[in-house]
Amino acid sequence: MDEFFTPEMGLAAAKVALSDLECRVALVLPTTRQLNEDGRQPQDAWSVIGRPDRGGTKGATEVFSRLSSGQTPTPIIVHTDQLYRPADATILAVLENRKVYLSPVECILNDKYGYRLLVWTASGLRALAAKSPWTDIGSLTIEHLRDCSLLGKRWLERDQQVQRTVEHRLKSGKRQLRYLHSSVANAYMTDLANPTINALVKRIDDLSREFEKAQRG
Amino acid sequence: MSIPTRLAVAAISPMRLLDVRSRTIERLLKLLMTEADATLIRQSGEGVRLGAYYHWYLQKLIVAHTIRGLDRPNTMALVRAIDNTDYSDIQQLIDSPSGVLVTIPHHAHYILSMTALAENLGMHRKVNVFYGQPATHKGNVAFDQLHQLLFAGDGSGVVVIHDNRQGLAKAIKGLKNGEIVFIMPDAFQDEDATMMVPFCGRLMNTMLGTAILARKTNSWILPTVSMTHGAGLGFKTRFGNRIDHPATKGMELTDEQTRVADYGVTRRMFAQFEAWMSGQLYYWQNVRGHFAAGSSEELVRYDMLSQSLDAISNNPVFKAPDLILDLR
Numbered sequence: 001m002d003e004f005f006t007p008e009m010g011l012a013a014a015k016v017a018l019s020d021l022e023c024r025v026a027l028v029l030p031t032t033r034q035l036n037e038d039g040r041q042p043q044d045a046w047s048v049i050g051r052p053d054r055g056g057t058k059g060a061t062e063v064f065s066r067l068s069s070g071q072t073p074t075p076i077i078v079h080t081d082q083l084y085r086p087a088d089a090t091i092l093a094v095l096e097n098r099k100v101y102l103s104p105v106e107c108i109l110n111d112k113y114g115y116r117l118l119v120w121t122a123s124g125l126r127a128l129a130a131k132s133p134w135t136d137i138g139s140l141t142i143e144h145l146r147d148c149s150l151l152g153k154r155w156l157e158r159d160q161q162v163q164r165t166v167e168h169r170l171k172s173g174k175r176q177l178r179y180l181h182s183s184v185a186n187a188y189m190t191d192l193a194n195p196t197i198n199a200l201v202k203r204i205d206d207l208s209r210e211f212e213k214a215q216r217g
Numbered sequence: 218m219s220i221p222t223r224l225a226v227a228a229i230s231p232m233r234l235l236d237v238r239s240r241t242i243e244r245l246l247k248l249l250m251t252e253a254d255a256t257l258i259r260q261s262g263e264g265v266r267l268g269a270y271y272h273w274y275l276q277k278l279i280v281a282h283t284i285r286g287l288d289r290p291n292t293m294a295l296v297r298a299i300d301n302t303d304y305s306d307i308q309q310l311i312d313s314p315s316g317v318l319v320t321i322p323h324h325a326h327y328i329l330s331m332t333a334l335a336e337n338l339g340m341h342r343k344v345n346v347f348y349g350q351p352a353t354h355k356g357n358v359a360f361d362q363l364h365q366l367l368f369a370g371d372g373s374g375v376v377v378i379h380d381n382r383q384g385l386a387k388a389i390k391g392l393k394n395g396e397i398v399f400i401m402p403d404a405f406q407d408e409d410a411t412m413m414v415p416f417c418g419r420l421m422n423t424m425l426g427t428a429i430l431a432r433k434t435n436s437w438i439l440p441t442v443s444m445t446h447g448a449g450l451g452f453k454t455r456f457g458n459r460i461d462h463p464a465t466k467g468m469e470l471t472d473e474q475t476r477v478a479d480y481g482v483t484r485r486m487f488a489q490f491e492a493w494m495s496g497q498l499y500y501w502q503n504v505r506g507h508f509a510a511g512s513s514e515e516l517v518r519y520d521m522l523s524q525s526l527d528a529i530s531n532n533p534v535f536k537a538p539d540l541i542l543d544l545r
Binding site: 086087090091092094095102104134135138142169172173174176177178179180181182184185188189192193197198200201204207210211 | 412413414415420422463468470471473481484517518519522523525526532533535536538539540541542543
């Protein structure tokens with residue numbers, strides 16, 4: 001027996017609560033196997049934003065272009081927990097003791113397209129009216145992701161969330177730079193007089209400096 | 218090491234043919250291993266059997282157990298009894314007018330190899346044994362104790378220095394004065410400060426510290442590897458070919474070229490290690506970590522470097538955030 005408000009309850013409550021006339025609603029839900037099965041029916045009518053390679057989901061860009069083209073808006077499920085990669089999570093949220101990257105999808109839906117947000121948390125669905133401050137949206141998304149971890153193994157994206165952290169991005173970026181630097185050194189180690197070395201290494205150094213500066217915010 | 222013990226190790230050498238996991242053997246050896254570890258060990262070379270790894274682990278335990286409690290003469294007698302090294306190669310170290318970095322990876326009986334070599338060299342030249350300080354490498358307390366037992370006092374010509382700021386200063390000063398420094402280049406503390414070298418089928422992170430030390434002190438490098446010898450307890454230290462840093466040969470280099478030269482020296486050193494170690498990589502202390510974490514990708518080819526640099530520059534991980542939200 002779950003002791004908190006489950007994502008499945010969230011989806012069921014949203015289905016009941018939404019009137020047929022209210023199309024501009026984005027429901028932020030975690031990715032669980034159960035929810036994927038329960039959610040099939042509304043997915044026919046609703047758009048689901050997530051990682052396209054997860055199945056049954058669309059990329060945010062595709063949904064935004066449809067909204068911009070003037071097509072009738074539909075309710076949207078947002079699996080923001082799938083949007084952790086550098087290309088997807090581009091807002092840096094600065095918290096008391098850490099920094100994490102969030103997706104801008106909810107903010108854009110709320111601000112640009114006038115979507116009301118219904119965000120799942122363990123204590124119930126939390127609503128944010130259209131045009132809410134982005135800091136409110138960010139704080140609620142943080143709360144959502146924190147409560148997702150209460151789902152334990154049922155949360156299918158649990159192990160990926162580390163990729164939101166600045167530390168992870170720094171490590172990943174530095175590894176790529178070390179890889180590139182090693183490749184340059186490996187290619188030119190027997191041709192030390194080649195002036196190309198200076199240009200290549202300098203480019204890597206510049207990239208490294210800019211990267212560290214950007215990540216430190 | 219008693220003759221019966223050595224015979225016993227040789228007698229159970231057929232266990233090296235075993236290729237199934239034995240929880241009983243692992244329990245007896247106090248060997249903490251997962252199924253993934255077993256797979257990694259098998260991957261470490263063609264036809265590698267788990268039994269060979271068990272047999273090796275048993276040898277390490279026996280050596281550690283036997284040395285504990287021995288006095289200096291008996292410890293050195295033990296080391297000499299199982300040492301099969303040809304020391305004629307060390308004359309170049311004794312005769313060298315400049316400092317020498319003797320590099321030795323954590324392979325096979327590396328402690329015994331270092332001990333025996335230090336004793337042989339210490340009679341002629343001052344030897345500094347450089348390794349991680351016990352404050353940050355807890356396992357190295359045992360090395361400190363062993364070196365204290367064997368080399369305490371001024372007569373041995375062997376001193377221990379740790380890889381902290383003072384230790385590094387001593388190593389540099391010693392090398393500049395023409396002393397010998399033993400260093401284990403297959404360990405590092407800060408991954409961000411490493412470069413990647415191809416090593417035994419994987420890319421391996423390694424510091425360029427040895428090459429930098431050689432460059433800064435006009436010293437040269439002698440790669441050495443400890444190898445097992447025979448079916449029972451026994452080791453043989455193999456000596457490689459001398460490596461000179463290009464900067465010590467009068468070559469004028471920019472900062473960027475210098476780093477590439479440091480890398481080249483390091484790469485040549487590991488290539489020599491690889492030639493010996495690849496056939497018995499399971500004797501390497503880091504074998505499991507190497508195959509678990511090491512990348513099987515290859516370094517970028519010469520003709521693809523600019524293209525790769527462009528691709529990496531455009532990778533989203535290098536972009537600054539679109540927006541910073543202060544939620545404090």
